[in-house]
Amino acid sequence: MTINSTVQNDKLHVWHHLTQHKAFETSDPLVFVSGKGMYVKDINGDEYLDATSGGVWTVNLGFGRDEMVNAVSDQLSKIPYFAGSFGTEPAADYAKALTDIMPGFERIYYSNSGSEANEKGYKMVRQRAHFYNGGKKHKIIYRDRDYHGTTISTLSSSGHLQRKKHYGPFTPGFVEMPHCCCYRCPFNKKYGECNIECAHALEDVIKNEGPDSVGSVILEPITAGGGVIVPVPEYFPIIESICKKYDVLLHIDEVVCGLGRTGKWFGYQNYNFQPDIVTSAKGVAAGYAAISVTVTSAKVFELFKEDPGNPDSYFRDISTFGGCTAGPAAALQALNIIKRENLLKNVNEMGNYLKNKLFELQDKHQVIGEVRGEGLLCGIELVKDRSTKQPLDEQDVTAVAGHCLQNKVMIGRTNRSFENNNNVLLFSPAFISTKGDIDLIIEAVDNALKEKT
Numbered sequence: 001m002t003i004n005s006t007v008q009n010d011k012l013h014v015w016h017h018l019t020q021h022k023a024f025e026t027s028d029p030l031v032f033v034s035g036k037g038m039y040v041k042d043i044n045g046d047e048y049l050d051a052t053s054g055g056v057w058t059v060n061l062g063f064g065r066d067e068m069v070n071a072v073s074d075q076l077s078k079i080p081y082f083a084g085s086f087g088t089e090p091a092a093d094y095a096k097a098l099t100d101i102m103p104g105f106e107r108i109y110y111s112n113s114g115s116e117a118n119e120k121g122y123k124m125v126r127q128r129a130h131f132y133n134g135g136k137k138h139k140i141i142y143r144d145r146d147y148h149g150t151t152i153s154t155l156s157s158s159g160h161l162q163r164k165k166h167y168g169p170f171t172p173g174f175v176e177m178p179h180c181c182c183y184r185c186p187f188n189k190k191y192g193e194c195n196i197e198c199a200h201a202l203e204d205v206i207k208n209e210g211p212d213s214v215g216s217v218i219l220e221p222i223t224a225g226g227g228v229i230v231p232v233p234e235y236f237p238i239i240e241s242i243c244k245k246y247d248v249l250l251h252i253d254e255v256v257c258g259l260g261r262t263g264k265w266f267g268y269q270n271y272n273f274q275p276d277i278v279t280s281a282k283g284v285a286a287g288y289a290a291i292s293v294t295v296t297s298a299k300v301f302e303l304f305k306e307d308p309g310n311p312d313s314y315f316r317d318i319s320t321f322g323g324c325t326a327g328p329a330a331a332l333q334a335l336n337i338i339k340r341e342n343l344l345k346n347v348n349e350m351g352n353y354l355k356n357k358l359f360e361l362q363d364k365h366q367v368i369g370e371v372r373g374e375g376l377l378c379g380i381e382l383v384k385d386r387s388t389k390q391p392l393d394e395q396d397v398t399a400v401a402g403h404c405l406q407n408k409v410m411i412g413r414t415n416r417s418f419e420n421n422n423n424v425l426l427f428s429p430a431f432i433s434t435k436g437d438i439d440l441i442i443e444a445v446d447n448a449l450k451e452k453t
Ligand SMILES: Cc1ncc(COP(=O)(O)O)c(C=O)c1O
Pocket: 056, 112, 113, 114, 115, 116, 118, 147, 148, 149, 150, 220, 224, 225, 253, 254, 255, 256, 281, 282
């Protein structure tokens, strides 16, 4: 294949995600062919510094890791697949390794995307309701700035109104509660003077719906695509105590934060509480294989074992590609690399460095309303006016990211998720980032803000 024919094939036959294709009648799509470390190369030979880990917080260990490739290849030549109702070596070994870094958790259920992992969590909640509560305790509460996936039910449980507005009618049984972004407090309060109303709101929603109808609450530990929202330290312990009070399972969606992104193995481990269900995907195998996990406590798992005489008493779910062995083989290797290279430490150090550099940019550019983040999951909220906090228009935010891209630095941004509030630039470089990489990212953003705002 020549360069031209590949680009032509792409233009004529590939339907790109999240993309309006009219532009490709007069311009070419970006087609990537290789990557090494923090850099990716396109089909024309141009190199880009990737501050997004593969666009969506995934290639956390960087590109071109031969060890990852070999782990997958060795496993595929032994046995590539067997359905998940049976065991395989990497599935067993990874389950042990993962539960070792998640005290209080015991079981891993494998599937192959973040959406699917969340659906499994929902099905566990629904089945528990049918076994023990006559089907009543089936409702699932979610937050209005969180995202939990692309299927109709995970979209039904996502708060991104603009993203979901054309896909209704939605699955019943999902109920919304407010977010916890202090910068745009839904209760018009100020942290330090407030009562953490955003967390107590959960109790109001449960009471309103009827505690006997609510089965779980799903929350991102740090909201990612919804604009990098870091809860205050009191938030999750309050949520946990409300869940306990009403026998509501606490499901934490670690699809983005899981496996090191925030500087701990899991985002929830930054706070002092214990979830019942944790889901993860993107960084689990760092993009070298497709895998997602739904991790549960023994308490949840045992519910599906208690009544062996009942032919319906087990978790009656399957995921065909949850039986691919490449996923857990790659995931196990990724975990070992993070440990061996001490990458959680680097995420913390480089995360602090990145955040400090973003604060310096905030001193220079009035357009930066707030800098937020934990580890290498950072964002800056752009506003027209700091005092009114009026969000910068999405087209201007897009222009800033576009300017960086022209200068061969890829950064992320909130993407048509909230009407009039898609104004956050996202930074999530790989865990191997150096100060030099971050300086280049900051320089590109500095120039883009000068030129475009
Ligand atoms: C927090 C969160 N949960 C779930 C998902 C869905 O994951 P997937 O696209 O693998 O289905 C995403 C994807 O961006 C996400 O950010």
